Amino acid sequence: MRTVEVIVDVPAHQTNQTYDYLIQEGQRVEVGMRVHVPFGNRNVEGFVLGIKEDAQEADFKFALKPVYAVLDEEPVLTHELIELAKYMCEQTASFMINALQTILPAALKVGRKQAVKVKTQEMVVRVIDGVVQPKAKKQFEAVEFLLGQRLPYSATELRKQFSAPIVQSLLQKGAIVTEEQEVLRSVYNSSVYEEYVKQPLTAAQQVAFDAISAGRESGQAMLLHGVTGSGKTEVYMQQIEAVVASGKQAIVLVPEIALTPQMVQRFVGRFGEAVAVLHSRLSNGERFDQWRLIERGEVKIVVGTRSAIFAPLTDIGLIVIDEEHDSSYKQENMPAYDTREMALWRADFHHCSVIFSSATPSLETYARAQVDRYLYVGIHERIAGLMMPEVKVIDMREELHAKNLSMFSRDLLAAIRDRLDKKEQIILLFNRRGYATFVKCRECGYVVECPNCDISLTYHKTSNKLHCHYCEHQEPLPQTCPNCTSPYIKLFGQGTQRLTEALQQEFPDARILRMDRDTTSQKGSHQAIFDTFSNLEADILVGTQMIAKGLDFPNVTLVGVLAADQTLNFPDFRASERAFQLLTQVSGRAGRQRAGTAIIQTYMPDHYAIQFAAKHDYQGFYQEEMKIRKQHYYPPYCHVSSLKATAASAKEAYDLLFAIYQEFKDDEAIQIYKPVPALIARVNNQYTYQCLLKYKDKKHTLARLYDLQQKYYKHNKVSLSISV
Ligand SMILES: Nc1ncnc2c1ncn2[C@@H]1O[C@H](COP(=O)(O)OP(=O)(O)OP(=O)(O)O)[C@@H](O)[C@H]1O
Ligand SMILES: [Zn+2]
């Protein structure tokens, strides 16, 4: 008899154990397909992870139940991706079913009934010559035309060209035959992209290119560390060209949806239709079709954000992770996987290389390159002999002394004016969206907070309302203080929206664009903003960190950072590293084709992260930061994980974590800290406590975390989440 091993999707029964079921007569089942099986007294969905061809009844303790139904005609996951799911479970202390669901694209996950439909289109598949006589002039012309086309030809197109009645006559006479054929929704129109011409490499690029070629021979993982504007993209694009020429495929990951328009332009502009694009803004239908294009082997290169690492390619020759240091590569929720680890695993499976590319590599990656775990490939100069941008650090305390109370320092204003006069472009970074950060009463100090979260509300001018950035809550702006009824209730602090307005007041004729979460909530809005700025239809681009990295606008000669300290003041051991990366990256947007300047406004001008960023000194920063990490025992000197407990009552969340703390505190291999409230202790009326774990022995700790997960996932009041 034939049996299958199934991982069942039962929330209250999360184990990594598979269950055996009997395959019935006539059922076609393969590993990687989904099935319906009986579980308890219910019918549940599950994944087939194994098949036993000639199992014996005696092998099983109980009589096996049958597979009710097979849900897929083809496997939705390859063997490789199933193995990857197992690895993901180990790395994140999570459950197999969650890992499988993470890897499977959302489009395939939706239930049977609303499953994404295959899109079809009426196509002319045959043309029969001689049926139509020349005297039926129009019809004859249509047939002549079709005889000169490659079939199948779109019937809709034909109707547009020759009118619907003509096509109808042709069909009635039997001069043409049409058929409904499947079409794949495309996510870009390759004909609108100009060719992205291959550039002869500069000497420095060539050295890097050759080093990478050698590294690829032995399937090594590499760090491509090149200063901003050094042309890293060209180097790895030419590597990909070689990979594709050898018949293999490549994955290129970008950190932000904001960067996909530029990447798609470059890749489609060079490789045309061989490129698939996967990111979070695709519709289910689009994602479904991209996934199937890849599965059918019609795609050579997949470009996308984080989850594109799970693209079902079968013969990968290279994986590139661009802006390797970006925090978006780490998934926040469980399974809290690290895309870089997933990439290394897949590369290992395919015996190919991963290239981690960045101007500001994460400390972990750089440290690995230092001890030769990754091959180090450096490019230390910009394209075309351009200088790195000059960076000026402005001490905002001095502006205050000089009675300048505006958001802009005098130097920045002068520089903006100068660039506007010269018709050069400007990028301004302000890492906070909205209009005003909070509303406060001048008399009693009351700050308007979200009723559901422990966070102040942000005023948005477009809606003229206060918004919570953590839940959906909105409320009107109060006219008097809700606490003391004083009318002196005022907006304080600033965001991108307020900044844009102040800027417009200073420079009434400037064309200003804003890119942040509020202006990019619609599909295609990134592309629209990107195109407008690229086509020189705007002078100033204002935005949050989403504009800080990777973008390549040749006409930008000035970058301003309005509040450099925001990142630095964040209570996280990576705060300095993040600030250094952000400042280096955003400064790097300036002067990519001609000399440029960056102006950084700060209240902490002497902070080492700011100083090293101003000098473009990665090495210097690395050494300083490593000293501090060593002193305080932080990564890369150890691993850290965090445990979060969330519940409707603060006490319950705390009690659970405290119990765990008690369990762990005697483990000599793990250093655990007492539970503390999360940075924002209450979101949507749910309280979160967290505790930090530090350890060297990853295997041991992961095993213990996995046990924790097994023990507490059924807890009906507190949800526990583990981030490794
Ligand atoms: N060999 C070359 N000759 C001429 N121009 C080049 C060459 N290589 C790259 N460029 C151009 O140089 C510019 C910068 O390249 P690119 O955007 O790849 O930089 P990068 O190293 O990725 O920088 P960042 O880390 O800031 O994103 C681009 O406009 C690119 O087209
Ligand atoms: Zn008040």
Ligand SMILES: [Zn+2]
């Ligand atoms: Zn809220």
